[in-house]
Amino acid sequence: MEATYQTKAIILSRQPFRENDCRVIVYSRDRGKIDLVARGTKKISSKLAGHLEPFNLSDLMVARGRQYDYIGAAISQNCYYNIKSDSEKTACAGQAANIFNKLIKPGERGERLFGLLLDFLETLNKNQLSVINYQLFYHFFALSMLVELGYRPELYKCVICGNKILPNGNQFDFLKGGLVCAICRKNNKNKQVLPISADCIKVLRLAVESDLNKLIKLKISDKLIKEINNIIGSFYNYNFI
Ligand SMILES: [Zn+2]
Known part of the structure; x- marks a missing residue:
């Protein structure tokens, strides 16, 4: 295995760790979700810290360690300033980063997931x-x-009878994962x-x-x-x- 690697990543969260360090969870384009340590980033003088703020898109150089992988260098490609300077946008991005972090397992990777998170940040940054x-x-x-x-979710056919969904009288059945038509709805016992x-x-x-x-x-x-x-x-x- 290589001793260091470069990767483009979105910072999902950053927590204090040990005396002067931070634990940084990122979603990287080519390696998926990774848990990293950034040394010295609790100090105000740290040059690294500014490039590792949550929601940043950064280029990272990571050094493999025995227990943890360490961020050796980081350069922000986009800080999404409009998100960070607006409390409503920050809250919205925080919710998104939370569910992303919760639903994606370490190592789970996919260009499309990376693209989705990137689209979310770009779009939120641009629109009021x-x-x-x-x-x-x-x-x-x-x-x-x-x-x-x-x-x-199934949004075109009834999840019970399979018939095409007509506009009115339908329900969404969370157990069956989609729409139930107006006719089947009458006998659907699911709450x-x-x-x-x-x-x-x-x-x-x-x-x-x-x-x-x-x-x-x-x-x-x-x-x-x-x-x-x-x-x-x-x-x-x-x-x-
Ligand atoms: Zn039906």
Whole structure:
């Protein structure tokens, strides 16, 4: 195994570790999620610390150690200044980094996951939203992650009878992972369900098929945002909490 390696990575979290060091969890483009140690980064004078702030996209040089791998050098490619200077954006990015860190296992890798997280940060950095829209944007990210991890909800056919879903009278069944049609709904005994409107179905279909930078431009009423957040949040909770 090589003694050092270079990698491009997004910083997910940074925690104090030992007397002067930090433990840094990153998602790297070619090695997936890795747990690293940065020496001396608790000192204010540390040159490394600024390049290892959460949400930074940085080029890292990593030295292999017996117990831990150490960050030897780091250079930020993007600090996402607009996210860090806005508390609402910071909170939104924090939620996204949290679920990403929670759902992705160490070593789990994929260019598409890296690309998704990068898109999320780039799009959040560029766009100014209202509080409720930040929640929606976070939920779009969460749904995209679930799809990427193999939890794509069935949004076109009834998960019970297999018939095409018509616009009205449907429900989302979290146990079965998709929509139940207006007819099957009457006999569905499962309690892990929510009614779902025709507009919510349309947005969810777009959300599993479109990029985040397209989704952020959708104009959606506050009432519909609440419904979408509730459905995606419940779908996530059902599978992972
Ligand atoms: Zn049906």
